[in-house]
Amino acid sequence: MYITARERILLEILVHASYDVSHVQLAEATSVSVRTIQRDLKGLQRTVRFFGLNLIRNKDQTISLQGNKEELLNYLQSMETTEYTTEERQGLLLVRLLNSKEPIKLFSLGSELGVTTATVSADLDKTSRWLETYSLEIIRKRGYGIEIQGLETNKRRAMSGVLSSHLTEEAIYEAVYDNEVQGQIIERLLNIVDTAMIKDVLLTVRHVKEENFPHMVDQSLIALIVHATLVIERLRQGEPIYMDQDQLEALEQMEEYTLAVKLGRALEEAFSIDLPPEEIGYFVMHLRGARISGSNEIPFEEVNAELIGRIKQLIRGVEEELNVKLYDPSLVQDLFAHLKPALYRIRQEMKIANPLLDRLKQNYEELFNVTKRQAEIIFSPLLIPEEEIGFIVLHFGSTLERSKRSVELSALVICPSGIGSAKMLASRIEQEFPEVNSITNVSMFELGSYQMNNYDLIISTVKMENERNAFHVSPVLTKEEVRVIRLFIDSLQVERPTDIEEFPEYIERSPFDDIAELSAMMKAFLQSIHLFSSQAVWQGIEKSMQWLEGKGYVTRWQDVALTLRNREKVGGLAIPDTGLVLYHARSESAVTPFFLLIDLEEEMKLMSMADKKEMVERIILMVAPASLERYKLEFISYVSTLLIGSKQQTDIFQKGNQQEVKQMLEKECRDYLTMFIQKGEGPS
Known part of the structure; x- marks a missing residue:
């Protein structure tokens, strides 16, 4: 079966998702428009049917896979992908050109990547703009081929940059420790830097790191490991290493030079090589540009008063624009620890990837824009790139979102x-x-x-x-x-304090708190909807309760089943003239309200609410936690009235499939929430 690169990404997302995925999320993951995703779904439906699955397309622009996903998952893990995504293809293209000593023909590149020469040409246009940030240029001449021209220093930085952006922490970890490589792009890139050597370099660098720079984060560590591996391979191949002499002399005066020498000596001993002074200089650049985490020993007020002053100005500027309180000594120290190497990276034109950038710009739009605007003012004339702004926003966001801790x-x-x-x-x-x-x-x-x-x-x-x-x-x-x-x-059945005096901040609640909580409860309620079939009433109820426990909706299914049995003893539960029986209760073991349907394989006579025998075809289970705010209970009561609402609603409850029932209840939830918002009432 032929599966395109984009289909592969979509299927991998859907097969691993434990919740409905939106069209927007799929579009972001594949770097295409929502309209393109909508067009792709028809073909995707045919593909999943081959594996006995159904692609559920909801009215709220979300999608999920229904059925046993194991066969599809095994297929995706075993398939040999012959097509790359645009980003993967361009990454391989860059590595191929940067690693080549001679020009390469356009046709050869197309054959290697399995695409047309027109596609390679378009990719070169895009990669050339990326290479410009490293002061490199792609040369294309008819009959000559394609090559990248520029200083060796910049080529090495670019190679390290493209490898580090694709060889993620997870990929390196899997390759080194699990001896597994997930994805053909990763496998091909790891052929450029030998996996066995990466492991040896990692062990050597980690030994030096633990004693001398223990707080370097994984992303910077990966970049350093990739760089060191490339260095060793080039030295073994007899390739010379170049660096401007003035630049090297300047690097030798920096405080990181001593650490770079220690690192160099450790690598020389481990790999029986001689590192030239120029390579020690490159290590200085990496160490100065590395992002450091958790360092609590930096005397920042004394070491760099000017930078501390600018950081405080940045915090004040954001506070004033957003009318919030941000200032905290730990925030200043964290920003200093991040910005000191970041500013060096920026001046040296060393690029850094921020995989969270798009999500931060979307989810924290106002904070991002304000931070960017203030940073442009405070750090002028130095231009702070958006990737670094994103990391600053993470620091601000963590401060804004601190809240009271419990003790559990x-x-x-x-x-x-x-x-x-x-x-x-x-x-x-x-x-x-x-x-x-x-x-x-x-x-x-x-x-x-x-x-x-x-x-x-x-x-x-x-x-x-x-x-x-x-x-x-x-x-x-x-x-x-x-x-x-x-x-x-x-x-986990954690006992929570119930004394309101222990949590005085909870006394005054905003109506928005109630709206948010009701909306979240509705979402969990809708996601619980599931249709079972059974030969007998209690066989079906117990089977569904066990399923709910596995999904986290109940803590002990036996307790909920017992509560329902006790409710049955009180009086009839069948709804007259509907073919439905409603088992409903409140239980200490219910985590959140849920709604299930059970179809009986044969009709059964059960006692009705009117104390008469009724023929029943379908069981409806609706259970809520024992402790639930009144406004949430009112919603649950409202749902029960729908069972005997309009004829159309009753028909859906009687005969509708899982998706039809869910779609009808989704509409009712939206209508109810709209009414709740318009009333503006919280709990009485």
Whole structure:
């Protein structure tokens, strides 16, 4: 079966998603428009049907895969991809040209990448603009071929840049420690830098790092490892290394020079090579440009008063524009630790990737724009690129989102993107989950030193396999990710304080709090909708309860089933003249309200609410937590009235499939929420 590169990305997203994915998210992931995604879905539907799956397209512009995904997942993992995404192809193109000593024919490049010469030509137009930032130029001559011209220094920086942007922390970790390589682009790039050598370089660099620069973040460590590996391979091939003599002399006067010498000597001993002075100079540049996390020993007020002054001006400017309070000594220190190497990188035209940039600009638009505007004023005439602005926004965002901690759970946070991302994620965890009072931040390379079973919760920005309490999230922690983690935390049956005097900040609630909570509850309620079939009533109820426990909606399914049995003893539950029976209750073991349907394989006679026997075809299960605010209970009551609402609604409950019932309830939820907002009422 032929699957394009974009289809591969879409399928990988959908097959791993535990929630409905929006058209916008798919468009962002594949760098195309929403309209293109909508066109692609028809072909995608045909592809998934081949694997016995159904592509569910919801009215709210979200998509999900329905069915057993195992066969599709196995196929995606085993397939040999013959087509690259645009970004992958351009990355390979750059590496090929930067690594070549001679011009390469256009036709040869097209053959290697499996595309037409016209596509290669278009890719060259785009990559040439990227190369300009490194003062490099693509030369194209008919009959001569294609080559990159410029200083060797700049070629080395560009090669390191393109490799580091594709060889992520997760990819390096998998290749070095798991002996697995996920993705053909990664496999081809790792052929440029030998995996075995990367592992040896990593061990050598880490040994020096632990003693001399322990707070370097994974992203900078990867760049340094890639650079050092390329150096060793070039030296072994007898290639000369160049650097302007004046630049080298300036680098030798910098404070990082001593560390660079230590690193060089360690590599010389490990690989039996002789590093020239120029290479020590390149190490100085990497160390000066490295991003440092968690350093608490920098006497920043004394070392760089001018930079501290500008940082304080930046904070004041953002505070005034947004009318918020940001200033905190730890924020100043964190920004200093980030900006000191960042400003050096900018002056040296050293590029840095920020994979969170697009999401930050979208989710924190006002904060991003204000920070960018203030940075342009404060640091003028130096222009701060948007990638660095994004990291500054992460620091500001983490400060804005700090909230009261509780005293219940411990969390291990694995976030290799740096202190800004780690703090942002930690603060989001604190804000959303007051039960978490202990947070430990680690990188992927430090993971082996920690016992994961010592933590109640593991939250990681890279995938963790075979850990029940591990959650793969983004550093900004989306609402859907919050919902999934919330269900898990609640399933731990943690006892929460109920005395309102312990939480005085909760006394005054805004109506917006109620709107947000009601909306979140509705979303979880709609996602719980599922259709089962069963030969008998209680066989179906117990099967569905076990399914709910696996999804995190209930903590002990046996308790909920017992509550429903006790409710059945009180009186009939069948709804007259509908063929429906409604099992409903409130239970301590219910985490959030849910709604299930069970079709009986044969009609059964059950006692009705009118104390008569009724023929029943479908069971409806609707359970809510024992403790639930009145305005939330009112919504649950409203849903129960829909069962005997209009004839059209009753018909859907009677005969509709899972999707039809869900679509009808989605509309009712939107209408109810609109009414709730217009009333502007909170809990009475």
